[in-house]
Amino acid sequence: MNERQHNSVDLPAILGGAAECAQGPPDWPPNDPEIAEAVGRAIADGTWSQYHGPHCEELTARWAEYHDSEHVMLCSSGTVAVELALRGLKIGPGDEVILAAYDFKGNFTNVLTLGARPVLVDVDEHNWNVNVGSLDAAIGPATRAILVSHLHGGIVPMPDVMSLAERHGLPVIEDACQMPGAIIHGRKAGLWGDVGVYSFGGSKLLSAGRGGALVTNIVGIAQRARLYSQRGNEAYPLSELQAAVIVPQMLTLDARNRLRAENVARLCNGLESVPGLKPFANPVSDSEPGYYKLGLQYEPTEFAGLSREQFLQAVQAEGVALHAGFRSLNAIHGSRRYRAVDDLTVANRADQGVVTLHHPVLLEEEQQINTVIKAITKVQQHAREIRDQLESGG
Numbered sequence: 001m002n003e004r005q006h007n008s009v010d011l012p013a014i015l016g017g018a019a020e021c022a023q024g025p026p027d028w029p030p031n032d033p034e035i036a037e038a039v040g041r042a043i044a045d046g047t048w049s050q051y052h053g054p055h056c057e058e059l060t061a062r063w064a065e066y067h068d069s070e071h072v073m074l075c076s077s078g079t080v081a082v083e084l085a086l087r088g089l090k091i092g093p094g095d096e097v098i099l100a101a102y103d104f105k106g107n108f109t110n111v112l113t114l115g116a117r118p119v120l121v122d123v124d125e126h127n128w129n130v131n132v133g134s135l136d137a138a139i140g141p142a143t144r145a146i147l148v149s150h151l152h153g154g155i156v157p158m159p160d161v162m163s164l165a166e167r168h169g170l171p172v173i174e175d176a177c178q179m180p181g182a183i184i185h186g187r188k189a190g191l192w193g194d195v196g197v198y199s200f201g202g203s204k205l206l207s208a209g210r211g212g213a214l215v216t217n218i219v220g221i222a223q224r225a226r227l228y229s230q231r232g233n234e235a236y237p238l239s240e241l242q243a244a245v246i247v248p249q250m251l252t253l254d255a256r257n258r259l260r261a262e263n264v265a266r267l268c269n270g271l272e273s274v275p276g277l278k279p280f281a282n283p284v285s286d287s288e289p290g291y292y293k294l295g296l297q298y299e300p301t302e303f304a305g306l307s308r309e310q311f312l313q314a315v316q317a318e319g320v321a322l323h324a325g326f327r328s329l330n331a332i333h334g335s336r337r338y339r340a341v342d343d344l345t346v347a348n349r350a351d352q353g354v355v356t357l358h359h360p361v362l363l364e365e366e367q368q369i370n371t372v373i374k375a376i377t378k379v380q381q382h383a384r385e386i387r388d389q390l391e392s393g394g
Contacts, residue, residue: 021319078199101347127154152295180289213254325354
């Protein structure tokens with residue numbers, strides 16, 4: 001038996017060792033009996049097929065109460081919710097909308113869809129969410145709105161955003177698609193902006209396969225969004241069956257958010273000894289971020305030069321659902337499609353440096369969190385061997 005075989009128990013799976021999470025990442029959504037019961041009731045009483053039934057009414061009422069919002073509009077996706085929010089703000093051709101250069105591609109595309117121009121600003125070096133200090137320089141004569149997203153467990157300091165927006169008379173869309181139920185500076189995510197948007201996509205914390213919602217306390221925004229969507233019927237509806245499965249998930253959202261936060265704390269504590277993989281940091285104390293994905297800043301030099309893709313390949317071989325983040329918007333769109341405020345230095349780092357841990361593991365027992373830490377630690381300890389093997393084609 002050679003030394004490599006003798007020590008195979010300590011090797012990463014990509015080098016022939018045993019995977020730390022041999023069963024792979026947990027499934028999502030979980031097999032909640034309450035969801036199955038809700039679906040069964042909707043099928044049994046026939047309400048699942050109605051255009052205007054009790055389930056959307058109940059979800060709308062619960063969402064309004066939970067967020068203390070006067071106007072709630074359900075729709076077919078978080079992307080549509082952003083579009084409706086922009087239309088509610090009367091964004092159109094020739095207008096400019098400011099957003100972070102590292103953001104979900106659909107937000108950029110929505111601005112273009114309305115004939116407006118995205119204006120990209122850099123992101124904060126600590127959590128790679130929008131850098132509020134860059135917003136002032138982005139405002140020009142054609143600026144009509146600011147769109148900010150809370151991403152990967154990072155949060156945007158909304159009081160600062162709103163103070164700046166108020167000085168310039170600009171409305172704010174707050175994208176909370178990744179953070180339903182999170183607390184941002186003492187308020188629920190989505191409630192700082194003039195309009196807040198949410199997603200019920202298949203992998204989201206509240207999942208209906210598809211779906212979204214927007215909230216606002218400004219009647220004009222709500223009216224314009226509804227008028228655009230009404231084509232004799234809802235053009236972008238959430239179905240009764242989708243609403244039926246979201247309601248029971250709302251009842252467990254706060255408890256599950258707390259559990260995710262506890263496990264994020266455990267994970268971050270365990271990763272303190274792993275240089276080159278730094279969790280997104282929020283320098284605030286009155287917030288409770290949501291964790292649809294836990295964002296981590298990856299530095300290849302601390303992993304013997306493993307590229308992000310090589311690092312992810314090795315960690316995924318351990319059964320850990322760690323993936324690359326978004327591409328930065330300036331990296332995937334021609335410069336004629338947007339205006340950039342500066343050279344977007346930090347966003348360019350984020351483009352190649354974000355890795356994200358998918359949230360289902362954050363609902364697992366402490367033992368599963370420890371296996372994630374051990375898997376990542378093994379990869380770092382053997383990073384040079386992994387690099388050599390992958391580059392040699394072995």
